[in-house]
Amino acid sequence: MTVETHPLRADAQRNLARIVETAHDVFAEQGIDAPLSAIAERAGVGVGTIFRRFPSKDELLVAVLLHRGEQLVAAVDEARESADAGTAFSRLLETAIAAQIHDRCFCDAIGTDLLAREELVTLFDAAHTGLASLLARAQAEGAIRADVTAEDLLFVVHGVAHAGLMLEDVAPGAWRRHLGLALDGLRPEAATQLPRRPISRRQFLAARCGS
Amino acid sequence: MTVETHPLRADAQRNLARIVETAHDVFAEQGIDAPLSAIAERAGVGVGTIFRRFPSKDELLVAVLLHRGEQLVAAVDEARESADAGTAFSRLLETAIAAQIHDRCFCDAIGTDLLAREELVTLFDAAHTGLASLLARAQAEGAIRADVTAEDLLFVVHGVAHAGLMLEDVAPGAWRRHLGLALDGLRPEAATQLPRRPISRRQFLAARCGS
Amino acid sequence: MTVETHPLRADAQRNLARIVETAHDVFAEQGIDAPLSAIAERAGVGVGTIFRRFPSKDELLVAVLLHRGEQLVAAVDEARESADAGTAFSRLLETAIAAQIHDRCFCDAIGTDLLAREELVTLFDAAHTGLASLLARAQAEGAIRADVTAEDLLFVVHGVAHAGLMLEDVAPGAWRRHLGLALDGLRPEAATQLPRRPISRRQFLAARCGS
Amino acid sequence: MTVETHPLRADAQRNLARIVETAHDVFAEQGIDAPLSAIAERAGVGVGTIFRRFPSKDELLVAVLLHRGEQLVAAVDEARESADAGTAFSRLLETAIAAQIHDRCFCDAIGTDLLAREELVTLFDAAHTGLASLLARAQAEGAIRADVTAEDLLFVVHGVAHAGLMLEDVAPGAWRRHLGLALDGLRPEAATQLPRRPISRRQFLAARCGS
DNA sequence: GATGAATGAGAATTCATTCAT
DNA sequence: GATGAATGAATTCTCATTCAT
Numbered sequence: 001m002t003v004e005t006h007p008l009r010a011d012a013q014r015n016l017a018r019i020v021e022t023a024h025d026v027f028a029e030q031g032i033d034a035p036l037s038a039i040a041e042r043a044g045v046g047v048g049t050i051f052r053r054f055p056s057k058d059e060l061l062v063a064v065l066l067h068r069g070e071q072l073v074a075a076v077d078e079a080r081e082s083a084d085a086g087t088a089f090s091r092l093l094e095t096a097i098a099a100q101i102h103d104r105c106f107c108d109a110i111g112t113d114l115l116a117r118e119e120l121v122t123l124f125d126a127a128h129t130g131l132a133s134l135l136a137r138a139q140a141e142g143a144i145r146a147d148v149t150a151e152d153l154l155f156v157v158h159g160v161a162h163a164g165l166m167l168e169d170v171a172p173g174a175w176r177r178h179l180g181l182a183l184d185g186l187r188p189e190a191a192t193q194l195p196r197r198p199i200s201r202r203q204f205l206a207a208r209c210g211s
Numbered sequence: 212m213t214v215e216t217h218p219l220r221a222d223a224q225r226n227l228a229r230i231v232e233t234a235h236d237v238f239a240e241q242g243i244d245a246p247l248s249a250i251a252e253r254a255g256v257g258v259g260t261i262f263r264r265f266p267s268k269d270e271l272l273v274a275v276l277l278h279r280g281e282q283l284v285a286a287v288d289e290a291r292e293s294a295d296a297g298t299a300f301s302r303l304l305e306t307a308i309a310a311q312i313h314d315r316c317f318c319d320a321i322g323t324d325l326l327a328r329e330e331l332v333t334l335f336d337a338a339h340t341g342l343a344s345l346l347a348r349a350q351a352e353g354a355i356r357a358d359v360t361a362e363d364l365l366f367v368v369h370g371v372a373h374a375g376l377m378l379e380d381v382a383p384g385a386w387r388r389h390l391g392l393a394l395d396g397l398r399p400e401a402a403t404q405l406p407r408r409p410i411s412r413r414q415f416l417a418a419r420c421g422s
Numbered sequence: 423m424t425v426e427t428h429p430l431r432a433d434a435q436r437n438l439a440r441i442v443e444t445a446h447d448v449f450a451e452q453g454i455d456a457p458l459s460a461i462a463e464r465a466g467v468g469v470g471t472i473f474r475r476f477p478s479k480d481e482l483l484v485a486v487l488l489h490r491g492e493q494l495v496a497a498v499d500e501a502r503e504s505a506d507a508g509t510a511f512s513r514l515l516e517t518a519i520a521a522q523i524h525d526r527c528f529c530d531a532i533g534t535d536l537l538a539r540e541e542l543v544t545l546f547d548a549a550h551t552g553l554a555s556l557l558a559r560a561q562a563e564g565a566i567r568a569d570v571t572a573e574d575l576l577f578v579v580h581g582v583a584h585a586g587l588m589l590e591d592v593a594p595g596a597w598r599r600h601l602g603l604a605l606d607g608l609r610p611e612a613a614t615q616l617p618r619r620p621i622s623r624r625q626f627l628a629a630r631c632g633s
Numbered sequence: 634m635t636v637e638t639h640p641l642r643a644d645a646q647r648n649l650a651r652i653v654e655t656a657h658d659v660f661a662e663q664g665i666d667a668p669l670s671a672i673a674e675r676a677g678v679g680v681g682t683i684f685r686r687f688p689s690k691d692e693l694l695v696a697v698l699l700h701r702g703e704q705l706v707a708a709v710d711e712a713r714e715s716a717d718a719g720t721a722f723s724r725l726l727e728t729a730i731a732a733q734i735h736d737r738c739f740c741d742a743i744g745t746d747l748l749a750r751e752e753l754v755t756l757f758d759a760a761h762t763g764l765a766s767l768l769a770r771a772q773a774e775g776a777i778r779a780d781v782t783a784e785d786l787l788f789v790v791h792g793v794a795h796a797g798l799m800l801e802d803v804a805p806g807a808w809r810r811h812l813g814l815a816l817d818g819l820r821p822e823a824a825t826q827l828p829r830r831p832i833s834r835r836q837f838l839a840a841r842c843g844s
Numbered sequence: 845g846a847t848g849a850a851t852g853a854g855a856a857t858t859c860a861t862t863c864a865t
Numbered sequence: 866g867a868t869g870a871a872t873g874a875a876t877t878c879t880c881a882t883t884c885a886t
Contacts, residue, residue, distance in 0.1 A: 046868035155389050159370030166322030170417045177407040178366050184403055185396025192395055196388040206381045257851045468847035577811050581792030592839045599829040600788050606825055607818025614817055618810040628803045645870060679872040
């Protein structure tokens with residue numbers, strides 16, 4: 001955790017960044033099953049170097065997901081600064097989906113033990129909270145129906161993203177049409193009585209742990 | 212195809228059924244990557260026995276998916292016989308999602324080369340056609356907005372199913388709530404102008420082939 | 423060994439013959455590694471039936487080779503009846519090579535433990551003896567050089583056959599040219615002092631046992 | 634290709650050499666079907682190590698054959714430097730046969746897809762060309778009959794080698810006697826009209842590709 | 845007797861992880 | 866610190882052989 005202890009760290013830090021970035025790309029392209037050797041090769045380092053930084057493949061995945069997560073939190077924060085909550089809201093969902101569409105790994109990871117990691121839980125919690133607050137404003141504005149929760153939204157986002165991923169090669173961007181459909185279902189005019197009560201935040205977090 | 216060809220088949224048939232069922236369960240639980248040895252063990256047979264029936268793992272998967280697919284086609288056919296297209300339509304989506312929820316393998320397979328198999332293409336094509344005809348009636352009845360296509364629906368179904376899968380352990384049936392949300396987006400009252408034109412059937416089929 | 427004991431044997435005998443013949447063909451085409459299932463299928467019997475007759479694959483191979491061997495002995499015997507030993511001799515070599523060319527298995531088997539089997543040793547011994555006697559006559563006639571032995575001939579035959587086999591697909595019958603070359607080396611006019619003394623019959627037989 | 638790129642290679646190089654040598658031996662002894670585990674075990678390495686160097690068993694075989702092939706080309710080149718083409722010619726055949734005698738794998742590989750590999754084709758082509766030129770000189774000197782071609786020689790060599798292999802255990806070197814016989818057939822004095830025209834170089838190369 | 849179903853011991857190959865240099 | 870070599874467990878698939886029907 002100490003970062004400035006050794007001067008050498010300059011090189012190491014660069015290497016570390018390089019590894020995470022490359023892992024990001026490779027996992028995004030090939031999914032969670034990509035071999036570490038592919039990452040090492042593309043990053044121009046030895047596999048050993050990866051293991052020096054990350055005790056296991058899972059740890060590297062967590063780092064990559066954290067990276068992704070931070071981008072998401074940033075997107076949420078930016079959205080919250082907008083005056084027009086309704087529009088900002090739609091754009092945020094779009095951004096979130098785009099992130100998963102372009103990152104097969106992120107999509108793969110959802111519903112996995114990986115997301116139960118302390119660091120990730122904290123991070124996603126932040127995103128969650130931010131999203132809830134934006135949602136509340138959009139609901140107050142009358143842009144979004146009152147009976148949906150932040151958990152519902154995350155569900156919708158992941159659904160559209162995952163399904164969109166399979167179309168991306170043959171019809172890039174086709175998911176935007178389906179996001180449109182989903183958004184129509186979130187408008188107050190569309191509201192009918194929903195079956196079941198919303199899941200709690202606790203349940204949502206537990207869900208991520210997968211089997 | 213006739214069962215009387217060989218009397219011996221009694222045992223074999225039982226075993227075969229057993230293998231497919233077990234494979235069904237194991238794949239449903241562990242996903243497509245489950246090792247055949249796990250199936251063999253749980254079925255109480257040697258690995259060789261599996262390979263006697265199915266020349267490759269893919270072939271076994273296809274058999275399992277075929278099984279699932281047939282249930283789907285039956286569900287579509289049944290829905291089409293209903294007088295009330297709108298209600299039958301909602302119920303059909305529900306059934307389709309439930310099928311995927313309870314079968315992780317089915318869900319995994321979507322967007323894979325496997326679905327490009329002749330037998331499966333034929334089968335899903337039938338489901339597709341049936342669904343399109345039911346959709347047309349529901350639209351004529353004014354139950355469903357006019358601008359959605361059968362392809363859109365399959366997208367929605369898969370999205371809700373996949374996302375629902377990750378909640379199933381902690382909140383069984385929670386996906387019904389999200390299906391409700393999605394259905395609300397499909398009602399004529401919810402309709403706004405959708406971005407992008409719908410994907411063609413051809414594109415949809417190509418998508419299944421995966422990369 | 424008793425053959426007429428049971429009347430049922432008629433069917434069985436037919437089956438047995440069928441198996442050996444089919445095995446003959448399949449082994450000839452695909453070589454010694456052909457799976458027994460291929461033979462069973464082509465013969466229209468179950469694998470079990472093969473094992474009822476032959477305790478192991480090797481045993482079946484021996485049977486097939488015996489069959490081949492008998493044809494060879496017959497060819498030798500026929501050659502010995504000819505008045506013109508020189509001509510009969512050349513023709514015999516030709517026949518022997520053709521047999522191997524058209525039977526990949528026979529060729530494969532040479533130099534294998536299989537040929538050490540009692541029955542085969544006896545059989546080939548007969549061929550050996552016959553060949554030696556024909557050779558003696560051809561040498562007496564002045565058609566063949568005096569310093570070659572029957573063992574030498576078997577060596578020549580197998581060499582031409584094996585090498586010929588690899589050309590058979592692209593240049594069928596090309597081996598006849600090389601048999602011609604070999605025969606030229608066997609004529610008295612070609613004789614020079616050969617290095618090494620001929621191998622003994624004992625050595626030749628031992629050789630077949632392979633490793 | 635330069636060795637100095639990585640200093641670490643010292644160990645690796647040793648291991649690599651060890652693997653190729655061991656593979657050489659094991660394949661030479663047990664033939665092409667020897668399991669890689671046998672090689673790994675004898676070399677004292679894990680199977681994984683072999684696969685690190687050679688992506689497949691075939692690749693390892695090619696490496697082994699290349700090794701052998703280079704020795705052959707060297708032998709051809711050396712032979713061509715001799716003033717006495719006739720004598721050099723006989724010696725070359727002797728060397729070529731000896732190479733196959735001591736390497737069952739090399740012998741097995743002839744007539745296989747393996748020899749169709751780019752690298753090997755190039756290598757054997759060089760040997761072929763060199764042999765053809767030496768043959769021409771030997772023919773001009775009157776040491777070898779005019780109607781044989783380089784392709785014929787390769788055929789003779791392989792035939793003697795293969796047949797010789799099966800005698801090697803019981804009568805080491807016995808093949809030299811048979812090479813003597815074959816050489817007698819190649820002398821001008823032995824020449825009679827050969828049946829069939831010689832095969833073309835193209836046919837010969839095609840033959841190597843196996844079925 | 846015949847059948848073909850079941851078995852399980854290999855074989856090739858991949859990849860996360862450890863360790864000598 | 867970095868490298869990439871070595872390892873070996875895991876996975877798919879094949880086939881001789883056994884055995885229930």
